[in-house]
Amino acid sequence: MIAFMALVCWTLALLSHGLLQSKIQRLLLIGNTHATALRVVRLVLPLAALVLCMRLTQPLGLMIWLGMFSLGGLLAGGVLTVASVRARKPRAEA
Amino acid sequence: MTRGPRKAAAKGALWKRWLVRGAWIVGFAYFCTLGLFFLAAGRPDAMVFQSIGLAVMPLLIVVLFALPRGGAGLVVLAVPLLQAGVL
């Protein structure tokens, strides 16, 4: 359960990180809205995941925290890629 | 700006230069790590030095490759002195 929560935290934090990048904003055809909220999410959620993982025995907790960064990043990257492909389709059809 | 065959020759020369440089750097890094292991041998914390040596060896290769010729020469001189000083 802790690992799953850590994964959710990392995925949301990295999604926020992605949405703050200008290249990804251009691909998704979105502006730089809610930047402050996204920055807060990007900062707070990894720390929340770390606090959760510290409840596990060590070094398992630390390894789960780092591992969930990798998996969360893959998930967030996958979501942003699908979104950018979908955002591109109407332009390509036009 | 070089063109045509001269460009290819220049590129080939650069490639060979880098290859030779790479071989020297890898050899130097290996012998530095080897030296560190010899100096640390017999110490109770030898294993710590061995672990550090294995982490530093690839870093040393990258740093020596990144530095221009003069800087790399300085590092080549500094690393053995540093080893002798620390141990």
Place this chain on the structure above:
Amino acid sequence: MRDILRNRMGWLHAWVGFVCGVILVVVFTGGSLAMFDTEITRWMQPELSGLSQLTLTEEGLNRAGEQVQALRDAGQTVFLNMPSARDPVLRILHYDGHAFVGPALNPRDGSDLNVRQTQGGQLFFDLHQSLYRGPVWGNMVTELVAIGLLVAVFSGIVIHFRNLVPDLLLFRPFAAPGRAWLDAHLMAGVLMLPFIIMITYTGAVIHAPRLFPMISNGYGGKAANRPGHDRAHGIAPSAPLGPMWKQAEAVYGEGNIGFIRFEPRAVSFYRSDAANFVITRDHVDFSPRDGQQIAVKPGERGVQSLGGVMRGLHYARWGTSGLRWLYFICGAVGSAMMSAGLVLFVIKHRRNHGGTVRLAVAEAFTLTVTFGLPFAALGFLWSNRLIAPSLAQRDLLEAKVFFLLWLCTLVHAAVRSCTGHVRAGWREQAWGIAVLGCGLPVLDVVSRSGTAFAPRLDVYGVVDACALGFGLLAVWGQSMIARSR
């Protein structure tokens, strides 16, 4: 080309990355599979599928001890592997040069379960640690490429330093092929960076004695503790093992005995590697004559246990199955990242060296390690069920099938590359993976008909599901290759 930092690092990253990467893809793929070596071995011994959860008894252990003694009298060097959550049977094992093999016994009464001979998942472990080339030269090559990977990682970080964080999640599959592969390489590389550095560094440290022989008394001290290497058979154990086992469990806790090693003057009960994060190989010694406890021998402590920490981190035998899955996924993604790097190298050099033999060789190796290896691995699993269970030396035959299939993919890739149809080669090998992967669950059900329909999620179901998953992934992959420009 100007002699600037970025170019120097680019040259270093590209060439060290490609030369080492061809081997590293094999090492990472083999290592990912080796995370589940015990489970793969169980899948490859379907005779065990009908066993319900068995508990070890003193009677079973005593019977096993008698069989060990008979084998030692015949001159064999063996040890006894205790049942665990991952592998619920007793095993009398010996090292055949590549894997620990031997009969499996019922832990309740010590009777032989008559499982088929196989190297099982240990083939992948040997492939991972020594490329199946033995503990000297094979280990030395893997040690060299591990250091090469660290060099490639550090130089890659220097090259992309400014864009690492902003482009962390940037992947544009619709961009030009070179750009799309670079995005995939960078994204996977940066996201897996903690795992890749940890696993490569600990691996390099574990096998450091191969490159630096003078430190063999440090990390290499493990060799002396490795089971199955004692050559002396002077005094055979006559005392029953059951009472010794109870005493050893009193020292290390219930279920924490990993294996029993038999030496001329002692029977040693080793604490399981799964019992603690640091692999220390603590053991309790008993007299083989009367079963009296001789000594409790703790492993290294303090700074001296650093080698055990490295091995604990690398092997993750202490971890839960969740952690093993994490290692497996990270290893597989790491392998895919390196394959993307190999493809990038080939794409880059195709502009200037298209049609040359050198490029064809590079393309052939890239295809062979990326798709050929999983194809051969699936073929290895197929051969396990197709070769007769009672055939003599069938374990070696299975390994030969694996390497023969892999060689076939190399020949196929070379032919396709040399004739300029490398894209078709990629699709054909992907189809090969798809056919073998999707067909494996069917083969498992047919060849394990007695127990295949039991509704439970065991190693058989999970291996079948993974093979099916990789098969479907290959179908999708080949369709993407067909659609790409």
